[in-house]
Amino acid sequence: MIEKRAAQRHRVFKGGTITFENGGIACIVRNVSEGGAAIDLDAPVTLPQSFTLAIARDNLVRNCRPVWRSDRRVGLAFVQ
Known part of the structure; x- marks a missing residue:
């Protein structure tokens, strides 16, 4: 399988x-990379076009937009 991502994603399991x-x-x-992340939600939810993702454990806060969805998993792109 050919990797098409611009940046390598790292598997994580963080709240x-x-x-x-x-x-x-x-x-x-x-999972998370320089350009985005994939998150799992407890239930299917309608998300706005942009929102903030925070990972307190890593002191990370990023503005995001959803780019794909599969049931309860959502792919995010970080935006400036």
Whole structure:
């Protein structure tokens, strides 16, 4: 299989929080790279076009947008 990602993703299993205008949702971060991440949600949720992902353990806060979805897993792109 040919790798098409611009940056290598690293597998992780860390608690995170996505926050947006009307609230926040806990998530599990499954992998992360310089350009994005994949998260798992407890239930299928409609997400806004942009939000913030925070991983307190790593002191990481990034603005994101969803780029793909598969059931409860969501692929995120970090935005400036």
